[in-house]
Amino acid sequence: QQQVKQSPQSLIVQKGGIPIINCAYENTAFDYFPWYQQFPGKGPALLIAIRPDVSEKKEGRFTISFNKSAKQFSLHIMDSQPGDSATYFCAASYRSGGYQKVTFGTGTKLQVIP
């Protein structure tokens, strides 16, 4: 029930395309859904996050869509650029005993070709 399922495992798009990464969860205790971007050899960095009372959040070229009833959320990258090539992790978390218990998805390796 703690699992967060992420797809696809890898994705190749052309510059300007709109890659979409999907995640699904089971545990209704999750109340915070961040997306992390990780470049090779670096730690994950928070990209954008959403709470379940909002159906969509947009920051720059990055948009999260959230479907609470389906327990699914997705990341869209508008006008993708080669610099967006990275691994993207969705995550889901809830507060437990004073800390955020975070469950990560399995990651999507995105390649944006010029």
Add this chain to the structure above:
Amino acid sequence: DAMVIQNPRYQVTQFGKPVTLSCSQTLNHNVMYWYQQKSSQAPKLLFHYYDKDFNNEADTPDNFQSRRPNTSFCFLDIRSPGLGDAAMYLCATSGDLNTEAFFGQGTRLTVV
């Protein structure tokens, strides 16, 4: 500007030789986490500190220990590294009012 700093960035250790990885933070967050990330996999939580309270994940091997001498520093000790412990080790922090975790750059551990 670095807020979560891990040292060293790369560590090579011999099979069975104890090794310590360090993490420091300038955010004054009360929670610090250690994650293990193997190639092409998601980060896996090993344990975390809430202030001085240590919380071990159920499936974290006894070979992994941690120390947090003060708010700013946290150490990961691997008592007898095996070849299977080669991975990226990530330190992260979060605060009482934060929902997000801030990650360091990681330490890439190689076991030879």
